[in-house]
Amino acid sequence: MKVCAARCSSYHYPEIEAAVNEVFSEFGGIGAFIKPGERVLIKPNMLEGLPPERAVTTHPEVVRAVVRHVKKAGAIPLVGDSPGTGNTERVAGRCGIAQVCQEEGIELLPFAEAKDYSYPEGRTIKRFTLARELSEVDKVISVAKMKTHSFMGITGGIKNLFGFNVATTKAQYHLRMQKRDDFAAMLTDLALFIKPVFFLVDGVVGMEGNGPRNGKPKKAGVILGGDNGFAVDMVMTKMMGFEADKMPVARTALAWGVVAPLKEIDVTGSGKDLTFNFTPPDNIESLDGRIPSFLVRIFQNQFTARPVMNNNCTGCGRCARHCPPKAIKIENRRAVVDYEKCIRCYCCQELCPANAVELKEGFLMRLFSRKK
Numbered sequence: 001m002k003v004c005a006a007r008c009s010s011y012h013y014p015e016i017e018a019a020v021n022e023v024f025s026e027f028g029g030i031g032a033f034i035k036p037g038e039r040v041l042i043k044p045n046m047l048e049g050l051p052p053e054r055a056v057t058t059h060p061e062v063v064r065a066v067v068r069h070v071k072k073a074g075a076i077p078l079v080g081d082s083p084g085t086g087n088t089e090r091v092a093g094r095c096g097i098a099q100v101c102q103e104e105g106i107e108l109l110p111f112a113e114a115k116d117y118s119y120p121e122g123r124t125i126k127r128f129t130l131a132r133e134l135s136e137v138d139k140v141i142s143v144a145k146m147k148t149h150s151f152m153g154i155t156g157g158i159k160n161l162f163g164f165n166v167a168t169t170k171a172q173y174h175l176r177m178q179k180r181d182d183f184a185a186m187l188t189d190l191a192l193f194i195k196p197v198f199f200l201v202d203g204v205v206g207m208e209g210n211g212p213r214n215g216k217p218k219k220a221g222v223i224l225g226g227d228n229g230f231a232v233d234m235v236m237t238k239m240m241g242f243e244a245d246k247m248p249v250a251r252t253a254l255a256w257g258v259v260a261p262l263k264e265i266d267v268t269g270s271g272k273d274l275t276f277n278f279t280p281p282d283n284i285e286s287l288d289g290r291i292p293s294f295l296v297r298i299f300q301n302q303f304t305a306r307p308v309m310n311n312n313c314t315g316c317g318r319c320a321r322h323c324p325p326k327a328i329k330i331e332n333r334r335a336v337v338d339y340e341k342c343i344r345c346y347c348c349q350e351l352c353p354a355n356a357v358e359l360k361e362g363f364l365m366r367l368f369s370r371k372k
């Protein structure tokens with residue numbers, strides 16, 4: 001199992017092109033994964049329509065480099081996603097990816113229509129409801145962003161695939177998989193079902209702190225890639241300065257034997273020795289697996305951090321619209337959470353445009369938490 005990390009100090013196109021080329025070359029070139037004439041869906045992270053310098057979305061020049069590689073291999077590149085909020089065309093326009101599609105003369109797929117996919121081999125999910133476009137392409141390449149994530153610890157190549165769920169179905173997964181480890185198992189099944197042929201991660205400028213939306217941009221100067229997304233994410237996590245095998249998806253992938261332990265992954269490339277000190281999200285500490293599950297269920301409120309709205313709240317209502325169990329009401333121009341209904345999915349923190357959602361640990365969580 002191999003991961004390549006290529007140094008890349010800026011989004012100046014020739015540098016991006018060289019780094020992406022270094023990564024693919026390490027695996028024998030993109031031609032080892034796609035054939036001429038195939039329709040190849042490039043899946044960037046387009047969480048929200050924010051400018052590239054906010055580091056919320058995959059940088060458009062990284063998408064351009066992958067598009068050109070796919071073209072050079074004689075295949076047909078397409079770009080698609082279902083953003084966390086907002087319509088795909090508008091989001092792609094704001095984050096610069098629509099312009100790349102236009103300039104490169106390729107199609108932007110909005111993932112508006114869902115379709116059922118049977119997956120009998122799934123360990124947690126036997127049937128996914130995903131974008132129709134997935135059934136109309138031959139190959140998928142995940143082109144993610146290196147970011148922290150309040151719920152999953154980090155987001156890279158694997159979590160990026162959650163965007164294959166069209167808008168309304170995302171909340172359903174949060175309702176069904178409320179514990180971190182259950183959600184991570186669903187993501188693991190999802191990645192094994194979609195099976196992208198390659199995973200690239202844009203870490204030229206990543207995000208630290210309260211990602212995936214409200215953290216701070218952090219320059220890392222690296223592009224990572226490989227054909228096993230779990231391995232790419234584990235190497236990325238270690239580079240960020242976190243314990244790679246403690247992240248919920250990595251824990252699941254290791255337990256299922258679909259990724260090798262970190263020490264057995266061959267890390268190559270000009271950036272293989274890079275390490276950073278990313279600030280973790282407020283809620284990176286998870287007690288999953290360390291406390292008997294019946295106790296966690298009984299004392300759910302005390303074993304998980306709860307979202308608390310600070311004075312930045314403008315009462316815009318976006319959190320209320322996206323809260324899976326409808327636990328948020330807007331009262332007197334302020335979001336108010338019903339903690340009896342709240343499932344601690346942190347979608348509100350992820351999507352709040354005003355960075356108004358803080359995560360406060362419960363008493364028992366503080367008591368058991370290693371970081372205190």
Ligand code: SF4
Pocket residue numbers: 309312313314315316317318319320334335351352353354355356357
């Ligand atoms: S918490 Fe954020 S998303 Fe929710 S109403 Fe306030 S400003 Fe809007």
Ligand code: SF4
Pocket residue numbers: 307319322323324325326327328337341342343344345346347348349
């Ligand atoms: S209030 Fe926030 S954390 Fe709680 S269920 Fe709603 S979106 Fe999830």
